[in-house]
Amino acid sequence: MAVRRWASAGVVGVLGLGLGLHPAGADGAERAAGETQSTYAYTVALLQDGAGCDNQHIPLTGPVPANMFVPLDGKTHTAVMDRRGTSSGATLRGTGSVSGRVVSTSHGLRKSYLTATVAASVTPGTSPRPCTVMTNALGGVEMDVTATKKSWLVVRSSGSAVGYSEAGVEVSGTTTPLYVVIPKGGAVVRLVPPGSYNIHSFLTSKSRLLASGTATVSSRATMSGTAALVPVGTRRSLTGSGTGFVAAGHRNCTSNEVRVAFSRAARTRTRSITFYVNGERRVVLRGRALIRSSIVLRRIAPASAGVVKAVVRTRSGARRTMSSTSWPCR
Numbered sequence: 099m100a101v102r103r104w105a106s107a108g109v110v111g112v113l114g115l116g117l118g119l120h121p122a123g124a125d126g127a128e129r130a131a132g133e134t135q136s137t138y139a140y141t142v143a144l145l146q147d148g149a150g151c152d153n154q155h156i157p158l159t160g161p162v163p164a165n166m167f168v169p170l171d172g173k174t175h176t177a178v179m180d181r182r183g184t185s186s187g188a189t190l191r192g193t194g195s196v197s198g199r200v201v202s203t204s205h206g207l208r209k210s211y212l213t214a215t216v217a218a219s220v221t222p223g224t225s226p227r228p229c230t231v232m233t234n235a236l237g238g239v240e241m242d243v244t245a246t247k248k249s250w251l252v253v254r255s256s257g258s259a260v261g262y263s264e265a266g267v268e269v270s271g272t273t274t275p276l277y278v279v280i281p282k283g284g285a286v287v288r289l290v291p292p293g294s295y296n297i298h299s300f301l302t303s304k305s306r307l308l309a310s311g312t313a314t315v316s317s318r319a320t321m322s323g324t325a326a327l328v329p330v331g332t333r334r335s336l337t338g339s340g341t342g343f344v345a346a347g348h349r350n351c352t353s354n355e356v357r358v359a360f361s362r363a364a365r366t367r368t369r370s371i372t373f374y375v376n377g378e379r380r381v382v383l384r385g386r387a388l389i390r391s392s393i394v395l396r397r398i399a400p401a402s403a404g405v406v407k408a409v410v411r412t413r414s415g416a417r418r419t420m421s422s423t424s425w426p427c428r
Contacts, residue, residue, distance in 0.1 A: 135200045135210065135241035138165040141181040141192025141218070142234045147309070151229030156190065158183040168239070170202045174211075177237065187223025188307055190233045192216070198239030198299075205348055206246060209326035212239045212255075212299040216263075219316035220307035231307045238300035242272070244293070247351075248330045250425050251290050255299070255323025257282035263319035265301040272296055282321045289428070290327070297325045330427045334403075340410040340418035343368060346395075349404050351427035355396040356406055365389050367412055374407040400427040 143156035158181040168175045176197040183190045194216035202208050216235040253267045265282040274293035280286050303317040331349035343364040349356050356375075364371065365388055373381045375395050383393070398404050404424040411417060 135168045135170070135239070136165060137168050137175050137177045137196055137198040137239050139177040139179045139194040139196045139214075139216065139235075139237040140165070141179060141194075141236070143181075143183050143185070143190050143192070144232045144234075145185060145229040146232055146306075147230040154229075156183050156185045156231070158190070158192070168198055168200050168241075170200055172199060172201045174199045179235075179237075181235075184223075185231050186227040186229070187225035188227060188231045189221045189223065190219070190231060192218045192233050192235035192303075194235050194237045194301075196237035196239065196301075200239075200241050205332055206249075206329040207326065207332055208241065208243045209324060209328075210239050210241050210297060210299060211324050213322040214238070214299075214301050215318070215320045216301045216303045217316065217318040218303045218305040219314060220305045221314040222307060222312055227307075227309045230309055232304065234302060234304045236300070236302045238298060240296065240298045243295050243297060243327050245290070245295065245327050245329065247292055248428075249290055249292075250328040250330065251278075251286065251288045251295075251326075252328055253280045253323070253325045254285045255280065255282050255321055257301075257319065257321030257323070259303075259317075259319045261303065261305065261315070261317025263301070263303040263317045265319045265321040266299075267323065267325050268296075268298045268300060269325070270296050270298075282319075282323075289330075295327060297327070299323060299325055328425055330425055331404075332425045334423045334425055336420070336422045338418070338420040340408055340420035343410045343418060344371060344408045344420050346406045346408075346420070346422035346424075349398060349424040349427065351400065353396070354398045354400055354427065355394050356398060356404065356422075356424070357392050357394050358406065358408065359392045360388075360390055364410070369411045369413050371411070372409045374405075374409075376402050376405050402426060 145151040145154040160181045181192045196214040216237045218233040218235040267280045272294040301319040303319045305315040331351040346358045370384045408420040
């Protein structure tokens with residue numbers, strides 16, 4: 099189990115394997131087996147850089163850091179922490195609020211959402227300190243995804259950082275050789291092969307008060323963003339006043355086609371429907387040809403956005419349009 103790239107050597111000494119694919123709480127308790135997505139927040143405090151200070155763990159009090167399972171219910175789940183402690187008169191504090199949700203569709207899309215803030219501070223006291231005092235506040239949302247077909251990795255985020263802070267999205271293939279880290283404010287759209295992936299949106303804020311330090315040291319990180327694996331051909335948009343008549347589905351990347359469903363209104367209230375694919379007129383239906391449940395539009399260029407447009411003329415003379423796009427097949 100790999101150690102998270104943002105964990106310092108001192109943190110690794112305390113948590114060990116807890117900072118692998120399944121983050122641990124501050125006390126080292128690992129996440130329950132079988133969970134595929136979680137929201138977490140915790141704080142680590144250590145003594146460093148002095149005789150007898152070899153990454154000694156500093157006890158903390160306050161609300162117990164959360165590491166909660168996030169069901170695929172589309173709802174937001176929040177982990178909150180406010181951990182405090184003292185060492186040699188110095189006061190330590192780590193706070194955080196991490197909100198995440200994970201959605202999944204029958205077509206295979208899996209997407210996580212993150213909105214989070216973490217902060218760490220160390221305030222010196224009047225007593226001399228033999229060691230450096232470090233506080234590290236961390237939070238994030240993590241999910242494990244298995245893609246059964248080629249998929250688009252889509253990551254977008256924004257955020258800010260003050261002091262020694264870091265935030266971003268880490269994606270690693272557990273059955274493929276992919277590894278990429280997208281810093282906060284970055285974006286990536288990349289085609290990846292079928293396989294299993296771990297997608298981890300994270301923040302960390304670290305404050306280190308040297309033994310000779312006399313001023314409060316603090317840091318803070320905020321980030322919001324999304325990370326998703328989207329199977330090729332997945333419908334990306336469906337808009338227009340004509341969606342009550344016809345609606346395009348997902349693209350079939352094996353046969354390069356899209357099926358467009360007809361509603362009862364399309365069969366009974368229309369005079370004609372004209373279909374376009376990537377701007378090219380393909381089919382015009384009138385009269386009895388409108389009595390159908392669907393139509394299949396073929397020969398859609400694999401690397402295109404798969405733009406399907408329908409122009410509906412109703413029996414009353416009104417004009418309605420439907421437009422859809424899908425993720426490219428390559």
